[in-house]
Amino acid sequence: MEMNIDEMKPQWQSAQKSIKPGQRLDSKRRTSLQRLADRYRRFAWLALLMIPLNLPTLYRLQSLWLGLGFALIMAAASIMDFYLLERITSTDLTRMPVRDVLFRIMDCRKKHMTFVFLAIPCVFLWIFALVYLYRPDEYFVIGVLSGGSIGLLIGSRVLYQFLRDYREALDE
Amino acid sequence: MPLPWALRIRRLMSCLMAAVCGDTEKQRSLEGRFNELFCRHNNLIAGICLSFARTREEFEDLRQDSLLNIWNGIGSFRGDSSASTWVYRVVLNTCVSYKRRWHAGKRDEEICMEFYRELFDESSATEELERYELMYRLISALPPIDKSILLMWLDDKRYEEIAEVIGLSRDAVASRLKRAKDRLAEMASFRT
Known part of the structure; x- marks a missing residue:
């Protein structure tokens, strides 16, 4: 079927008149941006809470560097999530121009992924140090490696999804 | 008192x-x-x-x-x-x-002719629906900003209004609109 660009305007206007009325507003749902903000808020507080909740375990490790390393990684993750939360919640869809909204969202995603790329080697380093410290305990080592592999699989899938969305919007 | x-x-x-x-x-x-x-x-x-x-x-x-x-x-x-x-x-x-929802293990249903039949008036003929489907498919292939400019232009909005909503200058809107139309024409001729 052919499509003449000059015919597109009357065709668009005709299509608008033919669309049937849709469902009414469901005021109980959350929008995509609100869900994203909720997720950042949740993970920001979770990362912050991980520090005091894991203090007894970290104390038992008897390594100050491991404890400090863990606290630093969690604190950095929490700060990043709070920063991204602020950026998302301050995006006013009713007033801002479309280009600004698009660039802000992409900027948030870029910063999110940059942080993930920087944090992953730190986390691997921390896990390696933990495994090295407890290398005589083979069950502990197997547990850490299994958990790490599952985390890597889930993280890779999320990363693939993100890069696909990011690539499309980068066409700007 | x-x-x-x-x-x-x-x-x-x-x-x-x-x-x-x-x-x-x-x-x-x-x-x-x-x-x-x-x-x-x-x-x-x-x-x-x-x-x-x-x-x-x-x-x-x-x-x-x-x-x-x-x-x-x-x-x-x-x-x-x-x-x-x-x-x-x-x-x-x-x-x-x-941001797309991620449904683990479930594929969302692609938009097809059946959906257009449900969305548009029963009085719309099949050929008309096919033209609408092609039009929306071509428009959806454009990048977000070009698509936004084109949609407002299709609705007879003035360049100044489009520039204000999109956040570009009037000249930039005109140039991007031309780019979008050229791209659409290229895609449309490719589909014939």
Whole structure:
């Protein structure tokens, strides 16, 4: 079927008149941006809470560097999530121009992924140090490696999804 | 002469009544404005969301998110621009900021002819629906900003209005519109 660009305007206007009325507003749902903000808020507080909740375990490790390393990684993750939360919640869809909204969202995603790329080697380093410290305990080592592999699989899938969305919007 | 405590209670009651009734009246006024916008621009909202959605679920999500954002923002709409221009801004911003839901192990249903038959009037002929389907498919292949500019142009919006909503200069809008049309013409001829 052919499509003449000059015919597109009357065709668009005709299509608008033919669309049937849709469902009414469901005021109980959350929008995509609100869900994203909720997720950042949740993970920001979770990362912050991980520090005091894991203090007894970290104390038992008897390594100050491991404890400090863990606290630093969690604190950095929490700060990043709070920063991204602020950026998302301050995006006013009713007033801002479309280009600004698009660039802000992409900027948030870029910063999110940059942080993930920087944090992953730190986390691997921390896990390696933990495994090295407890290398005589083979069950502990197997547990850490299994958990790490599952985390890597889930993280890779999320990363693939993100890069696909990011690539499309980068066409700007 | 009334006792001071009775006077205070009476004043408190009248303030509370004013607050409740005032809020109820304000709520009714907002609902009225929203219903008016919904009735007048419902088709426009659906058309824009259809241009951005890849699947049925995305279309429904975008439509509901757009309505919700209009509802949340209607109190702050002061009428500086026309209502349709404001609706365009909110809906386009909703579409460009939308993050796809990730359904583990489930593929969303792609938009197909059957969906168009449900979405459009029963009186629309199959050939007409096929033309609409091709039009929306071509438009949805454009990048977000070019698509937004084209959609407003298709609705006969002036370049100045488009520039204000998109956040570009008038000349940039004209140049990007030309680019979008050239790209559409290329895609359309490729499909023949």
